[in-house]
Amino acid sequence: MSKHFDAIIIGAGQAGPSLAGRLTAAGKSVALVERKLFGGTCVNTGCMPTKAMVASAYAIHTARRGAEYGMAVGAVSVDFARVMARKEKVRLDARSGVESWLKGMKNCTVFEAHARFESPTEIRIGEELISGEQIFLNTGARAAVPDFSGVDEVSYFTNSSIMDLTELPEHLVIIGGSYIGLEFAQMFRRFGSKITVIEKGPRLIAREDPDVSDTIRAILEEEGIHVRLNAECIRFAKHEDGIAAGVDCTSGPPEVIGSHVLLATGRRPNTDDLGLDKAGVKTDARGYIEVDDFLRTNVPHIFAMGECNGHGAFTHTAYNDFEIVAADLLDNDTRRVTDRILAYALYIDPPLGRAGMTETEARKSGRKLLIGTRPMTRVGRAVEKGETQGFMKVIVDADTKEILGASILGTGGDEAIQSILDVMYAKRPYTTITRAVHIHPTVSELIPTVFGDLSPAT
Numbered sequence: 001m002s003k004h005f006d007a008i009i010i011g012a013g014q015a016g017p018s019l020a021g022r023l024t025a026a027g028k029s030v031a032l033v034e035r036k037l038f039g040g041t042c043v044n045t046g047c048m049p050t051k052a053m054v055a056s057a058y059a060i061h062t063a064r065r066g067a068e069y070g071m072a073v074g075a076v077s078v079d080f081a082r083v084m085a086r087k088e089k090v091r092l093d094a095r096s097g098v099e100s101w102l103k104g105m106k107n108c109t110v111f112e113a114h115a116r117f118e119s120p121t122e123i124r125i126g127e128e129l130i131s132g133e134q135i136f137l138n139t140g141a142r143a144a145v146p147d148f149s150g151v152d153e154v155s156y157f158t159n160s161s162i163m164d165l166t167e168l169p170e171h172l173v174i175i176g177g178s179y180i181g182l183e184f185a186q187m188f189r190r191f192g193s194k195i196t197v198i199e200k201g202p203r204l205i206a207r208e209d210p211d212v213s214d215t216i217r218a219i220l221e222e223e224g225i226h227v228r229l230n231a232e233c234i235r236f237a238k239h240e241d242g243i244a245a246g247v248d249c250t251s252g253p254p255e256v257i258g259s260h261v262l263l264a265t266g267r268r269p270n271t272d273d274l275g276l277d278k279a280g281v282k283t284d285a286r287g288y289i290e291v292d293d294f295l296r297t298n299v300p301h302i303f304a305m306g307e308c309n310g311h312g313a314f315t316h317t318a319y320n321d322f323e324i325v326a327a328d329l330l331d332n333d334t335r336r337v338t339d340r341i342l343a344y345a346l347y348i349d350p351p352l353g354r355a356g357m358t359e360t361e362a363r364k365s366g367r368k369l370l371i372g373t374r375p376m377t378r379v380g381r382a383v384e385k386g387e388t389q390g391f392m393k394v395i396v397d398a399d400t401k402e403i404l405g406a407s408i409l410g411t412g413g414d415e416a417i418q419s420i421l422d423v424m425y426a427k428r429p430y431t432t433i434t435r436a437v438h439i440h441p442t443v444s445e446l447i448p449t450v451f452g453d454l455s456p457a458t
């Protein structure tokens with residue numbers, strides 16, 4: 001006989017643990033199943049360790065620029081082992097925090113094994129079978145490994161395995177010029193590696209507007225990062241000096257010889273080994289679980305939260321999925337996925353903060369637009385800090401005064417963007433911001449100015 005629970009949660013990522021907390025507090029019996037590391041991607045191989053490493057890279061970079069600020073530090077050397085040890089402490093503390101929280105949670109039974117559907121209500125965990133009234137999937141995603149020719153003949157890193165690196169790569173070749181590729185590129189360059197980013201598209205981080213992409217490329221190239229675009233037919237072979245990556249680009253040498261390779265070419269959902277067919281849960285062509293606005297799958301008692309549902313690949317979107325499910329099931333409060341405004345940051349230095357539409361998307365929408373831009377060289381706070389790379393751009397609907405989107409590529413851009421986002425959530429016109437008095441000296445104080453200086457899009 002299977003042990004029965006009110007709820008089964010599969011995956012201890014960004015949504016599952018918080019939902020376990022709410023369900024148990026509401027008096028429900030909960031089984032939570034995690035097959036690997038408590039805290040999932042963000043805590044163990046994603047946001048937290050990478051942002052800890054980005055912080056080390058920033059400190060090293062600033063120390064190298066020390067003389068500009070009046071610091072006499074001499075030559076800066078990098079202790080890579082300490083960089084990795086610092087990162088390790090950050091992720092281990094966070095992982096053990098989630099683990100002890102769950103294991104100490106009243107009414108929550110934690111299983112540490114792979115979970116797989118046996119039927120729409122039953123989950124197999126090794127030898128054991130458990131059943132649940134409701135089942136919540138929070139199984140996340142993993143690095144996609146494209147079937148590049150020769151990829152199995154060389155050793156390569158993904159965002160997970162690179163966390164265990166013990167020696168600084170002499171020349172790290174990064175395949176993929178988007179979030180993961182660019183964050184690792186800049187941090188390892190600052191640690192002292194030679195870096196080549198190989199991207200198959202015609203520009204870096206192609207979801208962004210061309211002016212954002214081009215400025216990011218210039219920032220990275222200024223630090224000595226080599227960028228190869230339009231790379232078709234990427235292939236790998238062993239080489240006496242490491243690994244040869246065949247590039248077949250339209251220009252530049254046809255091969256890049258590196259000591260190590262990092263694959264950063266996107267993610268695939270952890271749904272192929274869940275036995276979803278036995279539960280009758282539908283996925284799309286890419287394996288993402290199909291859900292409605294309330295995160296219910298086509299099987300009414302089964303829900304999917306976080307990256308496995310394809311409606312966001314960020315920690316805040318996974319956590320918001322938990323909030324939506326908890327509000328709808330426990331608080332009699334209607335929250336929907338479509339209430340969410342797209343927002344994220346890219347943690348290169350300076351960071352890119354993003355909210356809503358890009359200019360390209362806004363133009364495609366056919367609306368009449370007003371656009372405001374301001375270089376960070378004209379932001380006092382950036383000048384004072386000596387960090388003037390980048391620019392701000394805001395996009396407004398000329399007829400309704402609604403803010404459609406914003407990009408802040410510049411120092412503090414990841415924080416400053418949030419004030420724009422809040423006005424977008426409040427559904428207030430951009431004039432709410434032009435009438436606000438912001439604190440001096442901050443990056444945010446120029447946001448009213450940039451909205452006060454809009455021009456019609458040509």
Ligand SMILES: Cc1cc2nc3c(=O)[nH]c(=O)nc-3n(C[C@H](O)[C@H](O)[C@H](O)COP(=O)(O)OP(=O)(O)OC[C@H]3O[C@@H](n4cnc5c(N)ncnc54)[C@H](O)[C@@H]3O)c2cc1C
Pocket residue numbers: 010011012013014015016033034035036037038039040041042043045046047048050051113114115116138139140141159180270273274305306307308312313314315316317318347
């Ligand atoms: C290098 C990197 C940097 C990132 N940086 C950021 C950032 O700065 N900001 C940001 O917002 N996002 C960032 N992200 C994205 C963010 O980490 C993810 O979007 C987020 O962690 C997804 O959370 P989740 O809850 O959907 O899944 P996950 O956190 O991946 O959790 C899923 C869990 O389910 C478990 N699991 C899977 N299948 C089973 C099964 N069958 N049985 C039992 N357990 C199972 C897994 O072991 C895992 O623990 C980054 C990602 C990467 C890779």
Ligand SMILES: NC(=O)c1ccc[n+]([C@@H]2O[C@H](COP(=O)([O-])OP(=O)(O)OC[C@H]3O[C@@H](n4cnc5c(N)ncnc54)[C@H](O)[C@@H]3O)[C@@H](O)[C@H]2O)c1
Pocket residue numbers: 146175176177178179180181183198199200201205206231234264265266267312313314344345346347
């Ligand atoms: N700061 C953040 O919030 C942050 C940081 C890192 C990762 N993430 C999340 O992780 C997810 C995955 O990031 P990612 O950068 O791996 O994926 P991505 O999907 O954003 O980008 C993959 C890149 O690889 C390129 N690519 C794909 N196939 C290729 C091939 N065969 N050869 C060469 N280039 C190829 C694509 O053109 C694209 O530029 C993101 O969607 C993001 O949500 C977020």
